[in-house]
Amino acid sequence: MSLQDDLKALRQQALLRISAAKTLKELNEERVKELGKKGSLTEVLRGMKDLSADERPEVGALANEIRNALTDRIAERQALLEKEVLDAQLAEEQIDVTLPGQPAIQGQPHVLQQIIEGLEDQFMGMGYQIIEGPEVEQDKYNFEMMNLPKDHPARDMQDTFYISDELLMRTQTSPVQARTLEQHDFSKGPLKMISPGRVYRRDTDDATHSHQFHQVEGLVVDKHITMGDLKGTLLAVAHQLFGEDHDIRLRPSYFPFTEPSVEVDVSWGPVTPDTKPEEIEWIEVLGAGMVHPNVLEKAGVDSSVYGGFAFGLGPDRFAMLKYGVEDIRNFYLNDVRFLTQFDQKG
Amino acid sequence: MKVSVNWLREYMPIALPANELAEKISRTAVEVEGQSRPQGDMKKVVIAKVLSVVPHPDSDHLVITQLDAGEDEPIQVVTGAPNIAEEQTVVLAKHGSLIGDGVKIRRGKLRGEKSNGMLTALQELGMDNSVAPKELEAGIWVFDEADAADLKPGQDAFEVLGFDDDILELGITPNRADMLSMNGTAYEVAAILDEKAQLPEFSLAESDETTESLISVTAPEDLAKKYAVRVIKDVHVQDSPLWVQRRLWNMGIRPISNVVDITNLMLLTYGQPLHAFDYDQLPAHELSVRTATEGEVIKTLDGVERKAQAGNIVIDSAGEALMFAGVMGGESTEVTDQTTNVVLEAAIFEPKAIRHAARDQNLHSEASQRFERGVDVEATFRALDHAAALIAELGAGTVTKGRVVAQDFAYEAPVVKVSTQHINDVLGTDIQTAEIAAMFERLGFGFEELDGEFAVMIPSHRWDISIPADLIEEVARLYGYDNLPATLPTGETTPGKLTTKQQLIRDSRHTLEGLGLNQAISYVLTTPEKASQFMMADATEAVEVNYPMSQERRVTRGSLLTSLLDDVAYNVARKQDDVSLYEQGRVFVSNGATALPEEIEHIAGVVTGNVRDRDWDQAAQPADFFYLKGIVEQLLADYGFVDNVRFETNTNRPEMHPGQTADIYVGATFVGFIGQIHPLTTKMYKVGQVFGFELNLTTILELPRVKSTYEPVSKYPSISRDLAILVDRQVESADLVARIKENGGADLHDVTVFDVYTGSNVADDKKSVAYSLRFVNYDHTLVDDEINAAIDNITKALQTEFDAEIR
Structure with a gap:
């Protein structure tokens, strides 16, 4: 047999053995056996020295070809065996992915806070400041500066927790407006503010009454503010709170601090161009109006130059309407089963 | 106020069905709160x-x-x-x-x-x-x-x-007291429908006998701006005819007898309260208006003996107070079926005095309600004459000649000026002068107009109108709010952003929510006992309301923890044993009866029960001091104080566990506390073990804080060493860490406790504490010699100061 024949036989047998290797360890042993320094290929090539100069290149080329073929086959076999090992490992590592994850502990903002914060963000976007004020107020700011002198019949509309003749638990957040209006420097631009916060009324707590609730009141005072601007602003509020496709309507009402005064209804359902007017269900959600000249004058603002609008709404009532909360006391008793329901983000 | 649509139809033609009329009234004038037909489905x-x-x-x-x-x-x-x-x-x-x-x-x-x-x-x-x-x-x-x-x-x-009538229930706002009568409502409905209201007519026949010869009256102007009486003689007091009764019961008033019914009918027609006296029961044939003397007793028509208060207006005859003027009549001079001669009184009493009397006597009558809110001054004597004519007609009596008048004045219509320009500027509209003029005509307002400048004469029945804004409202509502444009304010723009304080409060809330606490909003008013718990400062007084609705809600809270414990109790009572809550809000410190109290922003939290339920993977994790402390540490770390945050043992907070409570300081400033609520306190709230903290945000806001700063990360690897030491049990970790840091050299980057051990192999009065120390250098790779030197320094210091044994 020629050396060429030996090499060819070696190739055939080695390829078979490589393919038969069952483990990476066996494969590695095979690699050493065939291609190592003491391997069979090396062994065969030792016979090269006996060949003629003419034969050597031919045999050399064949030897290289065989080496490459074996190397390739080993790599192929190695990839296959590695994949088998990995597959076995992965199969071993299988888990029940339907089991629950470790609970992440996450608290929720109160539903009233969510409504208030949503309004705050919206109004900041429209250039309003957020201004808070004292919850225990002077009669002067809570009533008198809001055009409600001591014997005004409208004071009956709101029963008040008095602390002394002069002090009371504020019944509305409008005193914050009076305080701000009094301080505002109109040479630095218009006043645009909302005042969110807790307010108090001398009411017996039941499903629809609470001695403590929240208000967000807004005020804009500038030289050219119209009732159309009020309507547009309230429409934006309704869109924020109820959705873009809801409509509003204004009805005459009375508040001592605005003239004209209106109640604002929001459509319960969406209103499209196809909706018939009689099909719209209206719900009363807020009060508003053009700032009464007396309120401006009492705060030292010239009502012949400046005017504006004001509005007030109740996050409690909003939340009750929006989520169908049937009892206002739920907001203040803080049952965790209640608090954790309002967890939708985004 | 109930309004009969059938009665309204006597003023003008109304073709609209009642529900459409109601809708128009609601959208233009006052809310129609109800609509009904007495017949129903009978x-x-x-x-x-x-x-x-x-x-x-x-x-x-x-x-x-x-x-x-x-x-x-x-x-x-x-x-x-x-x-x-x-x-x-x-x-x-x-x-x-x-x-x-x-x-x-x-x-x-x-x-x-x-x-x-x-x-x-x-x-x-x-x-x-x-x-x-x-x-x-x-x-x-x-x-x-x-x-x-x-x-x-x-x-x-x-x-x-009359059960086929439609009855509208109007919710009269305080400014629209003019609609507390059928005449007033008719004016308004006529303006809405662009009709003309035909007011009721009557003819009055008088006898030759003068009223003056029968009675005399006096009234001071400050108590009654108008006051007059008439006398009707030889009246038969009997049931009213059906048409009167029908009208009254549809308006919700009980028919009694012709004389009383007619005064009620006039009240409904004109909004003018009238009163009828039995002439023959008067102590003397004179009436005078005066204020009561304190404690004067009047037995009113409802049979109750009432003590007058000084300032209540009464009607007097021969020194005897007969009735509370404008509020309720007296029994002694009541018209009964024995009455034959009637004195009829019409007046305008001082609104504030009536308001006080109604409140003092807790008698809010149809009459007092109208006097308080005002009446049409032109209708007072007309209503008197109309009533006299009807009593004569229905009771077959005779009206004597003339009114006897104690006070009167002539109405001068106020003139209010407003311009088309001004109206459109306020409303954002483009209404033409002619349209505005047409609206004033519909309202029955006289006016003069030149180049869009209106001078409007306000009729006596619209006493609510006195300034241009009032007229703008009239135009706006008749124009229709639906027709206003919806725009946004133009003009100079202003930045809208949170103040530092608002941002801090908002971020604090979000942090605590991220750390697993649910936001609570609780009642501010509480009991005096609770209001004095968990105080951060000494000797503060709560703010107390004058007339609380209940003993549970009497004073403002002095801490948020009391509110949160109430919340925990509410949950625990409903078998919700795992509660993690925080609240952000104010506590109040009284400054006396005239000065505003201090309102301090606080934030507080509580955890009780398990913070995590057991599940397939892990055991339940019960709330404990260190769980809550971790939350508070993270919250405080987020503020980025310049000074260090310290937790100092405090064994003396009355509502807190003496062995599990720390006061919290930032530098030298006390900002709050954390710990287990004292078992005696939790017992009072009927709850189990609760951990809580409370921080003063107003103080925190004033502390120096740093903005986030950047320092490059070291290129060289850090080296960690563990150090286990044995010390007396009462030695506090914070002191050990402080000493380690002081003596660890510049490269000591951080120190972490990773083990605390007491028990076997450790003496009873000792504990073993183990720290991991991490060293970092920014210039070179640290070598063992450097670390060893630092550790040597630390151990020497610990040995010297705490007699620590290095293990």
């Missing part, structure tokens, strides 16, 4: 004449009646009505009829006798007992003979009784 009830009444053979209280109901044959009905008699005209619910409360009437037999219907009282037709002229027990409704003459058997009873 049917087949007719007028019948009693032909005969015979006793029931088998009953001593039932009778058998034959009735003419306009049919060919009489209808037999068995009734137990005690007041039944032949010749009466009554109301019959026929077989197949439906009456009040959904009751169906069917023919049947009563003790063997056929009964083909039922004779009814008004209450059985749905009328409220407080409005029906007679008590239900008195029997069936029987028409007066005079009224019966106009009725035909078989006629629809609902039409006769």
Whole structure:
């Protein structure tokens, strides 16, 4: 047999053995056996020295070809065996992915806070400041500066927790407006503010009454503010709170601090161009109006130059309407089963 | 205020159905809070004449009646009505009829006798007992003979009784007191519908005898701006005719007798309260208006003896206070069925005095309500004359000549100026001068106009209008709010952003929510006992309300933890044992009766029960001190204080566990505390083990804080060393860490406790604490010698100061 024949036989047998290797360890042993320094290929090539100069290149080329073929086959076999090992490992590592994850502990903002914060963000976007004020107020700011002198019949509309003749638990957040209006420097631009916060009324707590609730009141005072601007602003509020496709309507009402005064209804359902007017269900959600000249004058603002609008709404009532909360006391008793329901983000 | 649509139709033609009229009133004037028709779904009830009444053979209280109901044959009905008699005209619910409360009437037999219907009282037709002229027990409704003459058997009873009317319930706002009368409502509806209201007319015949010769009156101007009386002689006090009664009961007022009914009818027509006295019961033939002396006793018409307060206006005769003027009449001079001569009073009393008297006496009557809110000053004496004419007509009396007047004044219409330009500037509209003029005409306002400048004469029935803004409102509502454009304010723009304080409070809330606490919002008003718990400062006083609604809500809170414990208690009582809550809000510190209290922003949290339930993977994690402390540390770390945060043991907080409570300092400033709530306190709240913290955000806001800063990360690896030491048990970790840091050299980057051990192999009075120390250098790779030197320094210091044994 020629050396060429030996090499060819070696190739055939080695390829078979490589393919038969069952483990990476066996494969590695095979690699050493065939291609190592003491391997069979090396062994065969030792016979090269006996060949003629003419034969050597031919045999050399064949030897290289065989080496490459074996190397390739080993790599192929190695990839296959590695994949088998990995597959076995992965199969071993299988888990029940339907089991629950470790609970992440996450608290929720109160539903009233969510409504208030949503309004705050919206109004900041429209250039309003957020201004808070004292919850225990002077009669002067809570009533008198809001055009409600001591014997005004409208004071009956709101029963008040008095602390002394002069002090009371504020019944509305409008005193914050009076305080701000009094301080505002109109040479630095218009006043645009909302005042969110807790307010108090001398009411017996039941499903629809609470001695403590929240208000967000807004005020804009500038030289050219119209009732159309009020309507547009309230429409934006309704869109924020109820959705873009809801409509509003204004009805005459009375508040001592605005003239004209209106109640604002929001459509319960969406209103499209196809909706018939009689099909719209209206719900009363807020009060508003053009700032009464007396309120401006009492705060030292010239009502012949400046005017504006004001509005007030109740996050409690909003939340009750929006989520169908049937009892206002739920907001203040803080049952965790209640608090954790309002967890939708985004 | 109830409004009868049928009555309104006497003022003007109204073609609209009642619901559409109601909608227009709601959108233009005041809210229509309800709409009803007294008839409801009742049917087949007719007028019948009693032909005969015979006793029931088998009953001593039932009778058998034959009735003419306009049919060919009489209808037999068995009734137990005690007041039944032949010749009466009554109301019959026929077989197949439906009456009040959904009751169906069917023919049947009563003790063997056929009964083909039922004779009814008004209450059985749905009328409220407080409005029906007679008590239900008195029997069936029987028409007066005079009224019966106009009725035909078989006629629809609902039409006769006025039950086919539509009644609107108007929610009158304080500014629209002008609509507390039919005349006022008619003016308004006429303006809405662009109609002309025809006000009621009457003719008054007077006798030759002068009223002056019968009575004299005095009234000071400051108590009554108008005051006059008339006298009607030889009156027969009896039931009013049906048309008067019908009107009253549809408006929710009970008919009593012609004199009283007419004063009520005038009140409803003109909004002007009137009062009738029995002339012959007056102590003297003079009346005067005065203020009461404190404690003067008047027995009012409701039979209650009332003590007047100084400032209440009373009507006096010969020194005796007869009644609370404008609020309620007195029993001694009440018109009864014995009365023959009547003094009728019309006045305008001082609104504030009436308001006080109504409040003092807790008597909010139809009269006081109107005097408080104002009346049409031009209607006062007209209502008096109209009433006198009606009393004479219905009671066959005679009106004596002239009014006797104690006070009067002439109405001068105020002139309010407004321009088309101004109206459009405020409304954002482009309404033409002619349109505005047309609106003023519809409202019945006189005006002069030149180039869009209006001078408007305000009629006496619209006393709510006094400034241009009032007129702008009139235009706006008649123009229609639906027609206003929806725009946004133009003009100079302003930045809208949170202040530092608002941002800090908002971020604090978000941090605590991220750390697993749910936001609570609790009641601010609480009990004095709770208000004094968990105080951060000494000797502060709560703010107390004057007239609390309940003892539970008397004073403002002094801490948020009391609120949160109330919340925990509420949950625990409902088997919700795992509660993690925080609240952000204010606590209040009184500064006396005139100065505003201090309002301090706090934030507080509580955890109780498990913070994590057991699940397939892990055991439950119960709340403990260190769980909550981790939350507070993270919250405080987020503020980025310049100074270090320290937790100092405090064994003396009364509501806190003496062994598990720390005061929290930033540098030298006390900002709050954390710990387990004292078992005695949790017992009072009926809850188990609770951990809580409370921080003063107002103080925190004033502390120096750093903005986030950047320092490059070291290129060289850090080296960690563990150090386990044995020290006395009472040595606090914070002190050990402080000493380690002081002595660890510049490269000591951080120190972490990773083990605390007491128990076997450690003496009873000792504990083993293990720290991991991490060293970092920015210039070179640290070598063992450097670390060893630092550790040596640290161990020496610990040995010297704490007698620590290095393990």
